[in-house]
Amino acid sequence: MRALASSLRCFGARQPLGAVGAAIVAVLVATAVFAPALAPHGPKEAVFTPYLAPSPEFPFGTDHLGRDQLSRVIWGARLSLYVGLVSVVFGVTLGGLWGVVTGYFGGAGDNASQRIVDVLMALPPIILALSLMAALGQSMNNVVLALAILLAPTAARTLRALALSIKESPFVEAARAVGCSHWRVIVLHVLPNTLAAYIVLLTVNIAYAIVVEASLSFLGLGAPPDEPSWGAMLNAGAQAIEAAPWMFLFPGLAISLTVLGLNLVGDAIRDLTDPRLRGGLG
Secondary structure (H helix, E strand, O other): OHHHHHHHHHHHHHOHHHHHHHHHHHHHHHHHHOHHHHOOOOOOOEOOOOOOOOOOOOOOOEOOOOEEHHHHHHHHHHHHHHHHHHHHHHHHHHHHHHHHHHHHHOHHHHHHHHHHHHHHHHOOHHHHHHHHHHHHOOOHHHHHHHHHHHHHHHHHHHHHHHHHHHOOOHHHHHHHHOOOOHHHHHHHHHHHHHHHHHHHHHHHHHHHHHHHHHHHHHOOOOOOOOOOOHHHHHHHHHHOOOOOOHHHHHHHHHHHHHHHHHHHHHHHHHHHHOHHHHHHHO
16 A cells, blocks of 8 residues: 555656646546546426536536436546547457558558558548448447447557567567567567556546547537436527527536546556656656
């Protein structure tokens, strides 16, 4: 415990903005995990007067169907974290492995792979996401799948570039010289040296995935209408922004704070894992 506390103090001293981001992310995770205990009402419970302004009983007011906005924002944290984590883990992991393997072996397979990546990255992300959702249908699992497909090409391109550099390193050449197979070299030498970049991609892309999910839900192609998605709440709030501005305000703040916290953490991790920046800090 002392070592952990010392590490946290060191992190806070070297990366104060990262510590602020970590605190925001910790609150988000706690809210998502303990949503059933924290939310005063069910997220789909429409038993109150519509458009109630914020009050001690309803701190975030109620929406157009009489649902408690505070409860829906709290449950929305769980939905956003689920979509962000699962889609990013699948997309970045599979895309990263794709990039590392094709980059290491090179040849026609690598060229064909990069042309596919070029095509996917040439498409505007929101257009690609909308097209995937229109083809797959409206459900949370399809949102996760669409986001994973959206994130995979960037991860493939980034980690492929690292793999190209690592495979020419002296320690990789030494491993091949003593008879290690290509797959053994990839598992024991190439993949571990891409871990720092992989972690940064995970952290930054969770924020990106949350924003894209909110955008899809705002446009009516993300979460089903009854789910407590922050994007769907923004859509409902935009339609009643003059009569009930709190419907738009609180989900918007939740998205903004979440993205801010995740980006601050991602920047801090990047700074700590980049050898050039570590040298500058030392």
